[in-house]
Amino acid sequence: MPKPPETHKVADIEVVGNFDLPAKELLRFFPVKPGQKIDPNALRRAAGLLQRQLQANGYLYAHIDSVKLERGGQNNGARIFIYGASGRLVKFGAIKVVADSLSPEEYQSELSIRAGEPFAKNRIDEGIQRILRLAADKGFPFAEASIDSARIINRKGQFSVAVKIAVHEHQPVFIKDILIRGNTYTKDRVILRELDLFPGMRYSERKIAKVVEQLNRLNIFKSVNEPEILRVSPDSVLIRIDVEEGNATLFNGVVGYIPETAKTALGKSGGYFTGLIDLAFRNLFGTGRKFMVHWKKADRYSEDFNFSYSEPWVFNFPVDLGLGLNRVVRDTTYIEWQNFIRGELRFFGHLKAILSVRKKTIIPDSAASHDLRLPLSDVWSGEAGIVYDTRDDLLNPRRGLYFRNSYSWGVKKITGPGYLIREDSLTTRDVLQSVALDVEGYLPLWRNQVAAVAAHIRQIKGKQLSLGDYFWFGGSRTLRGYRENQFSAPLISWVNLEYRFLLNKNSRVFLFNDWGYYQQRSPAELKELLYGYGLGIRLETPLGILGVDYGLGKGDSFSRGKIHFGLVNTF
Template identity: 25%
Template sequence: MPAAEVAPLARPLAWRGRRQSRLAVSVVFTLLVCLTLTSSPSLAFELFGLRLWGSKEEQTDPVPDPLPYKPELVLATPDKDLQKSLETASLLISEEKQLPSGTDGLIARALSDRERIVATLYTSGYYGGTLSIRLAGTPLEDALESGQVSSQRPLPVTISVDQGPLFRFGKISITGTDADAATAGLQADPVHWGLKPGSPARSSEILSAEKMIITSLRDKGYPTARIADRVIIADHKTKLLDVELKVEAGPKATFGQVSVTGTDRTKPGFVSRQAMLPVGTVYSPEEISKARKRLEDLEIFSSINFIEGDISPVDGIMPITIEVSERKRHTIGAGSTFSSTDGLGLEAYWTRRNLFGRGESLSFDSTVGRIGATSADDMEYSAKVTFEKPGAFGPLTTFTTSLEAAQDSTDSYTSRNVTFEAHLSRKFSDRLTGRAGGELFYANEDDVFGHGVFLLAGLPASATYDSRDDKLNPSKGIYAYLFGEPAYDTLSGNSMMFMESTVSSYLALDRAKRFILAGKVTGGSIIGPEIQEIPASRRFIAGGGGSIRGYTYRNVGPRVDGEIAGGRSLLTMSGELRLQFTKTIGAVAFVDAGNAFEGTLPDFSEGLKVGVGAGLRYFTPVGPLRLDAAIPLEPEEDDPDFAIYVGLSQAF
């Protein structure tokens, strides 16, 4: 029978239990519920748009006198792309299933359609088209005057569109209306802004050019730049569209005093300091975007607005007001996982934000695994408390300290351990983050080598580079993680060095980003004493989701007397071809390969384990829901025939 391994849909459970044998029947169900404390007297739970219990806070009232109708859009000259654009713009078509309220509601929807369809024709470059809407054969104008329509149900609604000839750009002029425009170096060549004489005169391209002009001036320090006037003339004889844009740059500005409003518990000075707007420098929208991102990263505000003040006519100084709204300070979450072989697993967490008004947070996480196992020794426990203080040594540096006690149980070892860690993390750019600190790790373990006690003092450091366009469903970019930790075992006197790195890359094969190639390579090495003198919980063991799919979790690596002992080096590789068929449905084909090795460097003579498989994706607003099935090509006796994985987001 198959083995199943299900990844949590939200915060992952830290516990991991004894894995199933090839003949074991294991089905894992995951349910994570995140509840934010509110004053609401009742609760509802909704997952991926599906309401499982309770009622929504806002219920849609029934429409009085609903009027069913059947719309049809007829285009005089067939054009699939234009037809699709018009049908998308039409409320009569796009909202057909949302019945209007009586005749008045239907007529109001049709009147709105006239403006929307004409605007869509202009957007596509058609300025001489005609449009008529009939309700059961009655022109819309007559129905509007009489207020009556046919009693036929559903009422036939016909939208007839004759798009007319396609217009092209004729004369195009872009000029500045003030001296500041010349000073700003306004580019007058329309081709520079995407407006080329003789090309289809789509109004969307005019609006796009205007936006680029304003953005260009704002980027140069002119925050009040605007299109002062727009003259557009359509010549129906020549089928040409002449365009004249007059641009007003306005005064150049520098950042002035920063003030903060809307705070309750948060210190206003902390907000302005974290924003890091460079007072006295030339105005820059990019600097405002960076400041917004820094404040969003604090996770203490529900809304953040930057209000630009009036520019001083004397020195060009422009004050900035940061308007914020604070979010609720508490979050409570709970989760559960069940397996017929591993028993029941439970998780709970609690977070309190903004403890002292400067973004500090305190969180408690706890997990219990293998509930229902034969003895307490076979269960897994974890309890962790974490304190975090942003802006500890400057706005870009965060101090974090944590204490965790855990019991881990697998087929290969049992570890009871306590970890204390304190570190500083710093954002060097939007993509690059560094982290360094100190760690104390105590472990009391039993494994294939016997009993061992360890007390490691380490100095962990890491660097992360992330240029992905979407962390849950990337289509381009690179993710790279590099970790290193020199450690000293104060009980045995052994020194060791832990190193690990991961690189993931993503490439879209088409413009629509429906075909994505994704690759991932992970490597690691431990330099130091013999394998038995390294804590079992710190050795490299491969297998399972996030590693080599198809194999039992943490069941690939060097063995002693048939039992997994773990290795001092690791290499795993994954490749995926991701396909998206519709807006919500996709598929994946993948291959994983790798192993954990005895030496400090991978020895390919020990072989590589390979797993292959395929999966489905259901795309949701919070990321793709993943269902994968994998087959191990070289299974051991305790590996399944195939494994199933369920989770939120892509596999990597």
């Protein structure tokens, strides 16, 4: 069996020779550091690497003659001696770009090189790649660029390199057609209208690079491949995009019946139904239209029902219109009805405006009117806001930013009961104003690991606020480790911190830490800072994306943790 090579611990490193740069700076390029153990046979490779690093950083005439190792250094360690010379530092001189079609000044700015900076060949190579990307974005995808000449100039012992780069764009290229493959259900026009491309336009590398992101935002495809560029003539190309359609229809139903018992019969007759029904069409008739129905009844006293419909690209403009209806029964306290119409106008790829009109009706239980001073009321309101979204994927983003800010103004009309209006001296009309802010950020770290941060704020103001005007939070979508909608107040905020391990395109496991805060001043001052922590999973299944979170709230023991379970609905 061969004997392993002998290694030595490096105590110190000494530079011997004529070097123009300080030893400390030179040793930054040397791969061996004091304290490391090294095989003497590796010193030749280290010397070669040091010489190449010096030459790549402007010392074109650098040479390392030898690297020697001697025993008997500090603490019986080994000493390394580096022999050689750096030569004079060579800097960039004048850089000239000549081109056949586009302005040389446009290309010059892409180089990001200034005269007087240390010469580095790799910076020219990187600049040429940026030049070619610019040419491709301007309609010349088959352009060529290379160093036409490079002259070393010596002026009074100062060395510089004058470089001339030649760009040959050839003839401009146009898109002859765009071919979509794999869409057996979705209509071609639904896909093509999302792109910044159309037949007859000049080729644009930047717009083609956005195709995958733009189609993923539709949230109807399982996968979208990078576009293929097929040259069909010297001046035209065919763009081919392969897609795989996902399951755009979701149905999930669980219904149970709780029979009458001695406990359930108190004050009520008979048993009752519980359950959950989700029905969603995210690509109705292959047109991109969306329709959703949701019903949830957790117990005898609570119920949640909502319906919504969205029509995209109204009259072939980038305008989406939607309408919906919500009905919420809050634990026998009151029934809330909401009807709304909303619109979204896309200005640019990532920016859009939102507008909505909403009517909300609060119908309180008689006990809630008396004990909680909750009046019967109608609120008509309008909302305006902006959304900026650069996330690379809506379901499982790797990177990007989401920002939403809106302002709402409404008129609240109190219609009863009469005794409450008289006893509390309520006016029948009140003006309500509210703001909402949502910010999310996603940062890729190591392979398939993402840090996610989200912050949310809601606030409403009015002279006669009541429970029906408050914001509710807690549970799987806001503050995990607590019951669904456990807290309510006119001012709420929460922060979600997650460290995610991505399993595939739509699946992940993660650790989370949530923080929440709420505050109200009437009828009594009340505020509290909350926190929750735990772990969760999002797993893609044939029925949809299954979500399970286990969270612990403030003061919870392990046995009192909350499990949040459901199918993720992105409609």
